[in-house]
């Protein structure tokens with residue numbers, strides 16, 4: 009096992025990609041703190057880790073808030089006495105994407121909310137853990153960005169663009185900017201922390217059928233000509249078949265296995281990198 013005896017923490021570990029990451033870390037021998045804003049999610053996934061014979065702690069916290077990010081670190085240290093691996097997975101589209109389908113994407117509140125969820129959460133957790141990693145002269149940080157943070161030929165997918173109104177930003181703009189920020193944040197913190205034997209890397213997942221995807225499906229279907237009447241899953245499968253060069257979806261475990269590699273000694277000379285796990289979608 010690659011991570012025997014290591015203590016890991018995964019933000020947003022209670023569902024979707026985070027859940028897959030937690031599972032893969034535990035299967036490689038790590039004890040895992042599952043941090044999630046939703047109690048039911050965190051407790052379920054934490055119980056799954058224990059069922060695999062590992063130690064686990066469910067921490068209910070909103071990691072976009074500084075005091076709550078700091079609280080998660082305190083909880084981990086009180087329980088496990090140390091931390092070796094931090095996975096910053098919390099992120100996604102702003103809640104306004106789902107709650108207010110008519111929102112103008114040039115509005116500051118949509119912009120601020122997206123930056124907060126993706127970039128501020130990553131910064132706060134990194135800032136909380138960095139002094140510990142520096143002291144112990146070891147540590148692994150893996151940040152979850154998105155292919156949405158890469159340059160996209162032909163404009164954003166899923167009915168992006170300017171939506172017929174040249175003065176209004178696309179729904180993908182704030183998300184893409186936030187995720188590009190996560191890529192650059194990973195690079196810069198990697199350089200800053202490298203002298204202390206700390207590796208910081210980033211993963212850009214492609215297309216995964218998670219709760220996040222399901223929440224956004226109605227909007228995606230509505231903005232794609234000819235997609236009306238398709239189920240969420242049919243729409244997703246059609247998209248994957250027509251766009252992903254390898255012709256298959258990515259799974260949370262696909263992402264989890266790369267997290268395991270980047271957190272292991274096998275990757276000790278890899279830092280500051282961002283790796284697409286997208287079936288070839290991004291050139």
Ligand SMILES: NC(=O)c1ccc[n+]([C@@H]2O[C@H](COP(=O)([O-])OP(=O)(O)OC[C@H]3O[C@@H](n4cnc5c(N)ncnc54)[C@H](O)[C@@H]3O)[C@@H](O)[C@H]2O)c1
Nearest residue numbers: 020023024025044045070071098099100154216218219220
């Ligand atoms: N699903 C995809 O296709 C896809 C593609 C590329 C990148 N990503 C990125 O992967 C990451 C995970 O995506 P997902 O699809 O699994 O998301 P998801 O919404 O399905 O699951 C996210 C989990 O995080 C928790 N969470 C949300 N806000 C939180 C907060 N403030 N503090 C603590 N926990 C919080 C939720 O309760 C949930 O359990 C995100 O950063 C997302 O942007 C997803």
